[in-house]
Amino acid sequence: MDAVPNAVSPLRSLLARLGGAGRKRSPLLRRVPPLHDLLEMAARVGYGARGFVYLSVGVLVLFATLGLIGDAVGLRGALEWLSQRPLGRLWMLLVGLGLTAFVMWRMLQSVFDADHEGTSRHGLMTRMSQLFSGLSYTGLAFAAFALFAGPRASDPSEGVVESRERAATLLDLPFGRWLLIAAGLTIFGIGVANVVKAWREDFSEYLDCSVRMCRRVTPLARIGHVARGLAYLPLAGLVILAGWHARTAEVTSFGAALEAVERRTAGEWIIGLIALGFIAFGAFSFIEARFRRIRPPRDLKVR
Numbered sequence: 001m002d003a004v005p006n007a008v009s010p011l012r013s014l015l016a017r018l019g020g021a022g023r024k025r026s027p028l029l030r031r032v033p034p035l036h037d038l039l040e041m042a043a044r045v046g047y048g049a050r051g052f053v054y055l056s057v058g059v060l061v062l063f064a065t066l067g068l069i070g071d072a073v074g075l076r077g078a079l080e081w082l083s084q085r086p087l088g089r090l091w092m093l094l095v096g097l098g099l100t101a102f103v104m105w106r107m108l109q110s111v112f113d114a115d116h117e118g119t120s121r122h123g124l125m126t127r128m129s130q131l132f133s134g135l136s137y138t139g140l141a142f143a144a145f146a147l148f149a150g151p152r153a154s155d156p157s158e159g160v161v162e163s164r165e166r167a168a169t170l171l172d173l174p175f176g177r178w179l180l181i182a183a184g185l186t187i188f189g190i191g192v193a194n195v196v197k198a199w200r201e202d203f204s205e206y207l208d209c210s211v212r213m214c215r216r217v218t219p220l221a222r223i224g225h226v227a228r229g230l231a232y233l234p235l236a237g238l239v240i241l242a243g244w245h246a247r248t249a250e251v252t253s254f255g256a257a258l259e260a261v262e263r264r265t266a267g268e269w270i271i272g273l274i275a276l277g278f279i280a281f282g283a284f285s286f287i288e289a290r291f292r293r294i295r296p297p298r299d300l301k302v303r
Contacts, residue, residue: 036296039104039105039108039294039296040294040296042101042104042105043101043102043104043105043108043292043294043296044289044290044292044294045097045098045101045102045289046098046099046100046101046102046103046104046105046289047102047105047285047286047288047289047292048098048285048286048289049094049095049097049098049099049101049102050098050099050102050137050282050285051282051283051284051285051286051288051289052095052098052282053075053078053079053095053099053140053282054224054278054279054281054282054285055278055279055282055283055286056078056079056082056282057074057075057078057275057278057282058275058276058277058278058279058280058281058282059275059279060077060078060081061258061271061274061275061278062272062275062276062279064259064262064271065262065268065271065272065275066272074253074254074255074258075140075254076140076143077253077254077255079092079095079140079143079144079147080147082095083147083148088147089147089148092144092145092147092148093144093145093148095141095144096141096142096144096145096148099137099140099141099144100141102134102137103134103137103138103141105294106130106131106133106134106137107131107134108296109127109130109134110127110128110130110131110134111127111131113127114294114295114296115206115295116295129193160251160252160253160256162253163251163252163253164248164249164251164252167180167239167242167248167251168248170183171243171246171248176246177243177244177246178243179243180239180242180243181239181240181243181244182243183239183243184236184237184238184239184240184241184242184243185236185240187232187235187236187239188232188233188236188237188240190229190232191228191229191230191231191232191233191236192229193229194225194226194228194229194232195225195226195229195230196229197225198221198222198223198224198225198226198229199222201221201225203218203221203222203284204218206288206292206293207287207288207291207292207293208291208292208293209291213291217284217287219280220280220281220283220284220287221280221281221284223276223277223280223281224277224278224280224281224282224283224284225281226277227273227274227275227276227277227278227280227281228277228278228281230270230274230277231254231258231274231277231278234257234258234260234261235252235253235254235257238250238251238252238257238260239251258271258274
């Protein structure tokens, strides 16, 4: 563990010397904010990009429930839909850059403990969830850049086919059924963790705003996390059943799982509430972009 900080420290010293020399010689470089401020700016842009994605998904799922557009969509489906709209490629470039900034911030949180969570059991679990969050948004950022390179029409069935291909790959491995069940249980655990976090987390702890304003905005975070958690459960159940029966035909995509719920009794109401929860989560992400306490570590040491 000590080898990484020892390797990083000389590199940081070299970069600091080069930056200092460049600022002395170039008036333009003297206007560039310090690295600490740039990291904070990138983190805020990242929260804004996450807010835009969830707000878009919530609106699209709500429109699908009302019959104004086609099927319900997930995160990638929302990006594909947006890429087909006017200035779609520009949106994908901005979203991709914003999500890349958010991934960078997640790495600072998880690896370098930017939020000062520490190494207690709760702190390590929080940082581990931030690491997995960063990895998931990495895939979403790549998807946005791919759509910037070449937008394509959104095809919900394509996501189902990809999910079934991955499930088939797992089933072909030794103990494949149990691996697929474990994948479903992992998705289920993510959903439950979001619901638990909604009730146990003090979201105002990370905001730099008045007590009155924090009291008003934190319900958005609770509603958003409940919605995210509930949205994972249908997909988790289908993946677990697919592993139990060893049939990839039961595996589907995130958006298709929501659509399956919508066809059930009172399903439209359930999906409508989940869509409103996504919108609330997106709105809270914009609030975090403005008011979150961003404390980039001044020394990049693995903690």
